[in-house]
Amino acid sequence: MSPPLLATVDVCVVGSGAAGSTAAIAAARGGARVLLIEKLPFLGGTSTAVLDTFYGFYTPGARPHKVVAGIGDEVIAALRALGPVVERPNTYGAGIGVTYLAEHLKVVWERLVELAGARILLHAFLQDAEVRDGIVETITVATKSGLRSVRARVFIDASGDADLCRFAGFAAERAGELEPAQTLTTTFRMANVDGGRRAGVTRADLHAAMATAAESGAYDLPRREGSDHVTPVSGMTATIMTRLESTAARGGEPVDITDPDFLTAVEIAGRRQALEYARFLVDRVPGYEASSLVALGTQIGVRETRRVYGDARLTRDDVLGARRFADQIGLCGAPIEDHHVGVDTTWRYLPDGAAVGIPYGTLVVRDAVNVLVAGRCFSATHDAHASVRSMAQCMAMGQAAGTAAAIAAAGSAVPREVDVAALQARLRRDGAILAVEEATPVVSVA
Template identity: 45%
Template sequence: MSAPAHGRTDEMVAERFDVVVVGGGPAGVAAAVAAGREGLRTALVEWHGYFGGSRTAAAVDTFYGFWTPGGEARPVVGGIGLEIVEATLGRGGFRRENTYGAGPGVTYDVHDLKLVLDDLVLGAGVRPVLHTSVSGVRRDGDDWEVTLVTPTCGPWSVRAGTVVDTTGDATAAALAGLPVVLPGEQGPVQSLTSIFFLGGVDVDAALAVSHEERSELTRQADESGSYRLPRHEGSLHRTPRPGMLQANIVRVADVDVTDPAALTAAEIEGRRQVVEYLRFFRDRLPGFADAYVAEIAPQIGIRESRRIRGVTTLTESDVLDGVRDDQAIALAAAPIEDHRACSDTRWAPVGGDGLYSIPFQALVPTTGEGFLAAGRCLSAEHAAQASARNSAQAFATGEAAGYATALAVRSGVALRAIDVQELRARIRGNGGLV
């Protein structure tokens, strides 16, 4: 293996891991923690300086998908994800019963979540690798060689029996030459959002305006020509910080985030919209006269880009019909939430009894041994991914990938050939729901 260019010891370069998890969002953390707790030598690679993915870097400060929407909120996801939810509740987070159609959610301070995830990753014996991106993935005999880039020391490589792609963008899969669905291949990708926090708000006065009334006022202001407000029905909600609201309302449409120029333009446009929405809030809505932008998320929020082509593909009809089977390694109940290029969002509820299942085979690429993908880059149609991308399902699919890797190592069978019923039993034994 190649050594880093500047100042690194050979400690990690010379080390072989049982599994390298690429991407430290909810799916990546759960995959790494599950594998680490099973005794596997595990590395978790993340290009930010902290874990959490969209929950921290993009400031999505609420966990969604843990309970069914509607009058009777039934549990959908347990295990490591629920453990993290409970830890944030212990740090001042709170449950919100209505999260714009997605069911109850848990809102937390994003900086508290960083600390929760640090403790969890280290406690599982996982090797954290921050400020590091993957730049190459290739099969070398029975192992994968993963080339990493750290800004301070240049490229270096590690080896692993298994790679779990939890990048959200199927970056590791694409670099490995595995089959992927490209952005826009199945119709326009979902829009991007620069989430921001507003301080100096009279929170009670601001939230006394209903979502429907605020959406109508936004539409009227946009159509007046006095403001440029591409999304009319975005959300504002209370945060753990007094006098502060989170705003999820920016809409940057038709962006292929795998194109650096397009992603750069989207970041700049997102910040421009933040300023415009603040101007509208201060001019037209009660409670915002003294509001200011306290924080803009470090990264624009990405809902959809590349996905793997899997042995099984989760379909829109699976969601709308509430399909469940005995290959399930996770459950989901959140509706299809498709952030289209227009001013509104498509919502479509889960059919059947309100739950559908995500099969193990949706994490397995059609080719490539010793490789799984979890989180929002699993194998799913556009509309199905618009439901399954929620944080709870990312935690659940990531956890399943970690346990699956451990089963393969211990049984000596190919990862794609593990006993799914044994995997399901392992998930249940650790508090998961399948």
């Protein structure tokens, strides 16, 4: 028997990261009654609990183009209205990054979702799904008041981990199953950094200092590169430096990244590692002498867990060949960025200025009738995912999934029956960029 009914809606979005929040906004604007379910006490997922920089809005290289707009642009405008936002070239050439204050983004997501008319449910953890003939009829969420059920015509799995698809029994590739899974990272922030002195340290200097420190045996630094960057707050930097392994080093067997014992172990080890990198920065990097660690990421950053099997699957060749698709709903020019096990990271670039299309079919769950996915659990191989997982692309996918879900919910409730040309027309009307010809060249890089 299902637990007490909490809501019956047209579209239920599970997970409120860059993908899910955008999906909820788009679906509500499309006229659907929307419920957005989130296990954390705030919206944003990785975009607020882990990070502070959007990548993927721009292609990297000498001739940058803006390839994502629509709701993503509204998010940036709303952030700017609350305080400074820093546009900066990426250390590794993934294109211009847009660095914001994560605390502001929590509020921005809430405002935009509520203004669109969607209902938000925080502290609500999806636990189960009732499925009949591929149709998800009811889901169960754990709340402080006990288990509750939610019914919807269309569901969007934006949980990052494909939790809804897993509980429903729909096929997904587990990270590490076919290719080594990406590593995990605990982010941290440092305050009272002397920006002038730090600016005199090149990337090569920083990495050389890390290698020297690690090889001396005085510091335990598993990753010998990684980056720090300026933030909108004077004297505060944020880092992507730590590395927690998810596969081979544990005897070659892939681990289940959603396993609670594994997550507990890496959360604890990640914080310990962050303190070690902070100690290294203070001791060895000019500008950090008087700085202190002021914040750890709310939770560990997980790059990949499960990728569902969709009606289409994006591949490495598609990405590196900048392939176009008739049903594409967004673009990606970001390189394949593989944070594999070991001391470094691998980068593979698309041709300068090029972008791959993101097919609508990668959002349509192959085994399901009424479920779409958006964000990092979309249908792609390991390599293709390593390119398309940037937050701007997650927003583009979210906008497409939310728009499609509203169209479907108003009709047959079968997302794969949505008229793709009509979906594309609506996305363009709402500011999305769907083809490279529509991408705008960037005149000046801030």
